[in-house]
Amino acid sequence: MKVIQENTERLRRLVLEGNGSALMRLSLFLAIIVLVGLIVLAAATLVDIALRAFSSYTVRGLFELSGLFMAIIIAGLMSLVFLQRRNIRVDVMRKVAGDNQLGVQLICALSEVVVFVGLAVVLGFRAWDAYEYGEKTMVVGWSTTGLWVTACVVMSIGALLAVIRHIAQWGRLFATKAYAVPGFWRSLSVIIGAFALAALLLVLYLNEDTSPSTQAGIGFLALYILIAAQVPIGVALALLGVASLALTLGAEQALVIAQNEVGRALTSIDMAAIPLFLLMGNFATWAGLSGDIFKAGTALVGSTRGGLAIASVSGCGGFGAISGSSIATTATFGKVAFAEMEKRNYAHSLAAGCIAAGGTLGALIPPSVVLIVYCVVVEESIQVAFQAALLPGLLALSMYVIAIMIAVRLKPELAPNVDKFDWPYARKALIQAWRPTLLFLLVLGGLYGGIFTTQEAASVGAILAFFFAVTSPDFTWVKFKESLIDTAINSGAIYVIFMGANIFASFMSFSDVASLILDLVNLETTPHWLILLALVLIYLLLGTVFDTLAAVLVTTPLVVPLILGMGYDLIWWGVVTLSLVEIGMITPPLGMNVFVMRSVVGERLELATIFRGVVPFLLADLVRITLLVCFPIITLWLPSLLSS
Structure with missing residues (x-):
């Protein structure tokens, strides 16, 4: 029994991690670069405090520019979180899925990739809006387009790395025939069943015939189903939020709201x-x-x-x-x-x-x-x-x-x-x-x-x-x-x-x-x-x-x-x-x-x-x-x- 468990674990690690060292090094490099930028931004804030305290000068426009620089910094951190699958999750239904968790982890990883790509797309639309409306900072009059484009590019690089890694995971799954290991199909069925049940609830109840309060209740029920099935909490929130908005308000409105909320979160001082x-x-x-x-x-x-x-x-x-x-x-x-x-x-x-x-x-x-x-x-x-x-x-x-x-x-x-x-x-x-x-x-x-x-x-x-x-x-x-x-x-x-x-x-x-x-x-x-x-x-x-x-x-x-x-x-x-x-x-x-x-x-x-x-x-x-x-x-x- 112990030998079987060890082989199952070895196959699981091989499928999920493989030899992704090159991709991981790239994501590490990206994260370290932007965090060095964060230290520089903190140092600039320190200079601004000192100037205010001992003179009448200040670092002009630092406050509003800090938010835009933070968007770039946070975009650079994301690849490490998604590639290492370090998003916060809860394993309430772990025993239901069985000892072989590979099926659950693959589908959860797919949901993470979808959200990561979605974030990059949303940032792309945010950059386009900044360009189309000629958006500028109020104090120094800089165009914000370049900063939003930079954040989008940084996020897109990370999303591309995550996509490549995930495609490789499915390739290794079939190459190693890890799907034949006992328990794989059980765990796959549990996670797909959770997604199917959540989707069914949304499709049936999120329409104009359902009262708003019932819609809210269904939204939370679907959310807790996905969280219990080990889908990362932030990923479940984003997926269900966008899907629910699309069903109730339309896809275009859902995209606009997602764009606004992501932009607001990234630039929050x-x-x-x-x-x-x-x-x-x-x-x-x-x-x-x-x-x-x-x-x-x-x-x-x-x-x-x-x-x-x-x-x-x-x-x-x-x-x-x-x-x-x-x-x-x-x-x-x-x-x-x-x-x-x-x-x-x-x-x-x-x-x-x-x-x-x-x-x-x-x-x-x-x-x-x-x-x-x-x-x-x-x-x-x-x-x-x-x-x-x-x-x-x-x-x-x-x-x-x-x-x-x-x-x-x-x-x-x-x-x-x-x-x-x-x-x-x-x-x-x-x-x-x-x-x-x-x-x-x-x-x-x-x-x-x-x-x-x-x-x-x-x-x-x-x-x-x-x-x-x-x-x-x-x-x-x-x-x-x-x-x-x-x-x-x-x-x-x-x-x-x-x-x-x-x-x-x-x-x-x-x-x-x-x-x-x-x-x-x-x-x-x-x-x-x-x-x-x-x-x-x-x-x-x-x-x-x-x-x-x-x-x-x-x-x-x-x-x-x-x-x-x-x-x-x-x-x-x-x-x-x-x-x-x-x-x-x-x-x-x-x-x-x-x-x-x-x-x-x-x-x-x-x-x-x-x-x-x-x-x-x-x-x-x-x-x-x-x-x-x-x-x-x-x-x-x-x-x-x-x-x-």
Whole structure:
């Protein structure tokens, strides 16, 4: 049996990957070139900030040109995401398709290629519109046609690489006769059946005889069918958005809407902060800032019982504010802190559990990538949202610390006896942590002080982290390239979901999804607390299965009408939503952070051990969510104070 599985896996890898090194090198080269351009753009932003601060001059037209340059940069990242098939997906129906997933993966790859080619075509039409209407920038009067043509060409090169690679995959399928391997036709039938069912629902119900609210419901049902069948979330959103618009408004109108939404997403200055913050996090990781944070925390609280666990959670919170990613924070501190706690005879459950739980702070404590996307979608201020998330983030951190202190008091065997506090060592460790301290002060201080916009704060952070990285003795150009590649993949995957969500949301707006939701839930007769409780439970469940960003984007069009109908603040709900899906990442049986932690420590720990270790933190989370939901002032107090 094991031999058969190994042969099946070998054939699957051969069909999907083959010898695509040349195509992959081209996509890597393209991504690295545009990300170097992103660093240059961040440096130009830094110059603009300095000129504003110390003179009456500024970099003329930089703000509006930045959006157009970002379109080129993001277009260059896409090939890496699509060629490596790193778009975010959910494998809910994996068991239905069977062990041999080749059929599912081939059809999903085909859907990705279709969307990628569609994006290139849409950009081509956007460039033609810029030429036909003589579009120019308002400040410097440059023609935008050349920039849109460049973005289209860059995207088209990536799409061509993806097409060539996919054709080669089908060629290898027939050459190796991998279709004869048991399970192939079963998986192929499942994925084709999912597409057929979704298409049938759209054709039958998206017509003038169907009410808009029913159309919206059918659209979401078809979407969840494709997502459950492992179609990448952004790809499913884009395909169904365009198809639904074409059936209800006509093909030409669907193309115009797709063109507008893709162009708006690529040139969004608010979204431009995402690759910059991700770049900052990657450079900070390679510069060793996570180690500085952990050493400082250990020196300060290491003399307390459970001090290393407290330092790990605090370090996760601090590093999460730099990286903005729960998974990255868990993986980084899993390497830095777990071995140290194991060496000091901490119980494995506490050591692994506190890191997995602490990693969830990465998406909540500002600057948060997911919160940026949420604010762009609901059209709320990112700066205000960051202000609102600070106290809930600190509350989460404080409650995790309290959970550790209670756990080691109730079960002393979880943590060893401690040494006496060493002030000279603590002072030295704090001094050595000057780099992350300076990064926090500049980025967060500039944001909360109103000195920087979100994009400017991200630029300052990226350039400063880049300086720390290149001046670090352990940094190499290989690490520099790896930082760029990781940024390219994560940024590109986020943009794919965002563009797909924008297109699908356009269909939802025409279908009046708000009326559908308000028809289903009568706000006048249903107690608001019951609605909030139902939403809390739904998001906790979604967080165990969905990526954080995907959970927020897929559900926001459905939930926002309810929140507005009940008279609640969207900023408050965004923070609550983010907290809920992050809690889901450590909730059994599918907590994503727990699996990340398991991959870091390897076979030494059972999953049950790590899940047992996160129990105290889950209890703390339940108390925190209760406080956030019952007392919105915790979230809204700081923004109101700063605004006044």
